[in-house]
Amino acid sequence: MSEFKSGFFIGGEACNGRVLVVDDEPDIRKVVKMTLQKAGYEVLEAENGEKAIEVINSGENRLLLDVVICDIRMPKINGAEAIAYFRSNYPHVPLIVLTGFPDTDMATSFLRQGVVDYLVKPVEGEKLRSAVARAMEQRELARL
Amino acid sequence: MESSDYTKVAILGAGRGGRALLDLLHQIPSIEIVGIADRDPDAPGLARARELQVPVTTNVPGLISNHGLSLIMDVTGDPEMETYLYTHKPPTADILSGSASRLLWKLIQHESKLEAELLQAEKLAGIGSFAAGIAHDINNPLQLILGLAENLTEERDLVAVHEQARDIIQAVKRTSAICRDLTGYSRRASPHEDVPVAVNGKLDEALKIARYASNFHDIEMIKHYQPGVSVKGNPDELLHVLVNLITNAVHAMEHVGGTLTLETKLCEGQVDVRISDTGCGISPDKIPEIFEPFFTTKAPGKGTGLGLYNVKTIVNKMHGVIAVDSQIDKGTTFTLTFPNAEPDRQGPLP
Numbered sequence: 391m392s393e394f395k396s397g398f399f400i401g402g403e404a405c406n407g408r409v410l411v412v413d414d415e416p417d418i419r420k421v422v423k424m425t426l427q428k429a430g431y432e433v434l435e436a437e438n439g440e441k442a443i444e445v446i447n448s449g450e451n452r453l454l455l456d457v458v459i460c461d462i463r464m465p466k467i468n469g470a471e472a473i474a475y476f477r478s479n480y481p482h483v484p485l486i487v488l489t490g491f492p493d494t495d496m497a498t499s500f501l502r503q504g505v506v507d508y509l510v511k512p513v514e515g516e517k518l519r520s521a522v523a524r525a526m527e528q529r530e531l532a533r534l
Numbered sequence: 535m536e537s538s539d540y541t542k543v544a545i546l547g548a549g550r551g552g553r554a555l556l557d558l559l560h561q562i563p564s565i566e567i568v569g570i571a572d573r574d575p576d577a578p579g580l581a582r583a584r585e586l587q588v589p590v591t592t593n594v595p596g597l598i599s600n601h602g603l604s605l606i607m608d609v610t611g612d613p614e615m616e617t618y619l620y621t622h623k624p625p626t627a628d629i630l631s632g633s634a635s636r637l638l639w640k641l642i643q644h645e646s647k648l649e650a651e652l653l654q655a656e657k658l659a660g661i662g663s664f665a666a667g668i669a670h671d672i673n674n675p676l677q678l679i680l681g682l683a684e685n686l687t688e689e690r691d692l693v694a695v696h697e698q699a700r701d702i703i704q705a706v707k708r709t710s711a712i713c714r715d716l717t718g719y720s721r722r723a724s725p726h727e728d729v730p731v732a733v734n735g736k737l738d739e740a741l742k743i744a745r746y747a748s749n750f751h752d753i754e755m756i757k758h759y760q761p762g763v764s765v766k767g768n769p770d771e772l773l774h775v776l777v778n779l780i781t782n783a784v785h786a787m788e789h790v791g792g793t794l795t796l797e798t799k800l801c802e803g804q805v806d807v808r809i810s811d812t813g814c815g816i817s818p819d820k821i822p823e824i825f826e827p828f829f830t831t832k833a834p835g836k837g838t839g840l841g842l843y844n845v846k847t848i849v850n851k852m853h854g855v856i857a858v859d860s861q862i863d864k865g866t867t868f869t870l871t872f873p874n875a876e877p878d879r880q881g882p883l884p
Contacts, residue, residue, distance in 0.1 A: 415674050417705070448738075463670050465751030472622030490673035491666045511673035512680040 406430040407526050409458035412442040412472060413488070414464045418511070424460065425515040428523060439467025443475055456526040462489045462496070470500075477503055482532040484525035488513065499506060501523070525530070541565045544597050546619075547610035548572035548590075551639045555607060558642055560586050561850050568600045574611075586853070595622065596621070603627045609635050646842045652827075653774065654838035657665040657720060659749065663781075664716070667746030671712050675705035688777025712746075719743050720771065728852070730875040731769045733798050733807055734759040740776035741796070744855055746782040747777070752791030761807050763798045764873040767852035779809045779868050783840065786813025786866060800874060807870040 408463035409431045411422045416437070418438040434451070439460075446455055458476060462469035473485055486507040487500050497508040506528060507521045543559060545552050548570050556579055559565045569589040574582055583590045591597050594615075598606055604626060608615055608631035623629055630638065673752075682698045687841045689695050737759070765772070774797045783794055792812035799806045816824065823829045825846045830839035854872035 417678040417701075418674055420684075421678050424685055426679055457638075463666070463749065468751070475659045490677075491671040492669070493666075510677040515681065 405432050407529070408432045408434065408451070408454050409522060410432060410434045410436060410442060410445055410451075410455055410458045411456065412436045412469070412501065413461040414438055415461075416529070418488075421519065425518055428515075429519045429522070431522065432522045438464045439469060439472030439475070441466075443467065446476070455480075457486065457522055459475065459483050459486045459488050459522070463491065470475060473500065473503065482529070484528045486521055486525055488512050488518075496499070524531075539564050539637060541604050542568050542600065542602050543605045543607060544568050544600060544603055545570040545579070545614075546572075546594060546597075546606065546608045548574070548577035548583065549609070550578065551609035551635070553579035553582050554639065554642050554646075555609060556582055556586065556588065557851070560588070560853070565658035568603060571597050594618075595752070598623055598627065605630065607635060607638075608632075609639065611636075649844075651757045652840055653771070653844050653848075656844055657774065659840075664746045666810075667748070668712060671746065672709055675709045676707045678702075713819050715739075716746065717741055717877075719777065721770070724849070727764045728768060730764040730766055731772050732762070733772075733805060734761070734763065735810075736769065737774055737776055737796050737798070737807070740773055740780055743773075743777050744780040744784065747781045748786065750784060753784060753787060754793045756793060756795040757798040758799075760797070760798050760800055763800050764875040765805050765807075765854070766853065766875040767848075767872075771848045772852070775848050775870070776807075776809075778841050778845050783809055783813065783866070783868075784810045786815070788813075792865070803874050805872045805874050807872070810865060810867040814867040815864055815866055816858070816860040817862055821858060821860065825856075844854065 401471060406429060409426055410468060411419050411426075411433055412435075413419050413422070414425055414437050419435045419437075423435065426433050427522065434445055434455070436445050442458070444465075445451055460469050460472055460476075463490070467475075469487065470491070473487070476483060481504070484506045485504070487497075487505050488509045489496075489525060492510045493509045500508055506525050509518065541564060545555055545559075545567060548556075552572065556567065556570060559567055559683050567583075568590045569591050570583045571578055571591050575592070582696075596620070606619060606623060606627050606629045606680060608619060608629060611631075615778060616629075619631065628773065633808050663789040681703050682702050686695060686698055689698065693700070701776055708747050715843040716873055738755075741755075780794070786792075788793070790813070793810075795808070795810040797806070797810070799808070813832075820831065825842050826839075827837035831842075846856055848872055849872075852872055853868055857869045857871070859869070860866040
């Protein structure tokens with residue numbers, strides 16, 4: 391895993407950063423988690439926007455959460471609302487949209503709001519990992 | 535009702551033309567069909583007339599001497615009948631026969647073709663609103679399949695391999711079910727004759743389809759189904775009606791959530807189907823317009839304005855009525871009332 395040299399270790403496992411996956415489908419969270427864990431990321435899950443906001447506001451996540459991957463079509467607080475919240479309260483945390491519905495207008499509007507990537511399901515593991523790696527770089531820059 | 539608006543009609547001939555006339559005229563409240571006559575006791579229009587409780591006879595002189603008869607519609611195509619009518623009709627009655635009745639028959643056929651076209655046009659226009667739901671429901675399992683398959687290329691644990699392969703199979707099945715649901719819905723309503731349709735099953739089928747067209751997040755579902763109720767009609771058309779009403783109900787609760795209640799009930803020989811939401815409601819001044827063609831409250835390009843018009847057309851064709859009860863910010867209830875398809879059953883099962 392040469393591309394993740396900057397990793398440090400937590401409990402004996404490589405940790406290249408902490409990622410929050412927000413999706414109402416447990417299957418998606420499971421498979422995204424599987425894909426990212428292989429690249430040494432620690433993955434947290436939330437099933438909707440409301441839960442995602444809870445997670446980012448809880449304890450050390452305020453400081454340690456590096457990247458959020460967010461679906462759009464979700465119950466409670468949907469993806470668009472959650473993204474607006476993250477942008478205004480945690481502007482240094484890069485956001486990646488992972489959606490089942492390719493919509494150019496929506497993509498443009500999210501990218502304008504500062505979302506770093508707009509990925510359409512199904513996305514290959516490699517593509518997802520490199521999107522997260524790019525987002526991590528941005529996060530590092532924001533920390534400097 | 536003004537008596538001058540009221541028309542008493544006799545239909546002569548119960549073939550395809552007579553039957554179509556019967557179906558059409560029966561829907562118009564200001565028309566009373568005093569009877570239908572045909573020499574052939576097996577003519578299709580006679581069976582239909584019995585269902586609609588319209589008097590059936592072979593006695594033409596008796597029928598046309600009915601008191602206050604204002605119109606005789608002769609669709610027998612028999613020149614002798616035409617001659618007979620002109621010499622024996624009561625002075626108050628007009629006659630529609632020969633080429634005039636053939637023209638009317640053509641117009642009716644044309645109208646029913648137009649109705650079918652409108653229905654199809656609305657369905658096709660509506661497919662657009664399904665796109666987001668379909669994409670979501672297809673791409674999610676695809677993501678699972680792709681992720682698992684990628685993992686399988688390097689997975690060493692045989693137990694995990696088996697488990698993930700099973701997950702992939704399930705995901706493929708889920709995806710193919712989507713296509714099955716939707717192809718059934720988008721096809722042109724099959725022209726088969728009216729058959730008894732189990733309403734509860736149709737409501738569940740409609741619910742599945744409506745999920746693609748609208749966002750059911752934050753919607754609580756309540757079902758009060760009376761077991762075994764059925765109505766007579768075209769199953770595809772009834773499905774269309776229910777999808778339409780459920781989709782509207784869910785749209786009315788968009789962003790705020792609420793409760794969708796589906797109810798079926800058999801009472802006094804009639805079947806009630808009720809679809810209620812706790813959404814935004816319809817303002818009282820709009821209610822008289824909602825069944826008009828091309829009336830829509832949606833943004834341009836979002837609604838065809840044909841939805842409720844088609845709903846009403848189909849419900850009337852099934853000899854049913856539709857009623858709406860709505861309060862702003864409280865919700866809306868649409869009640870469909872149909873004749874019971876199983877007249878032996880007048881009430882709930884014991």
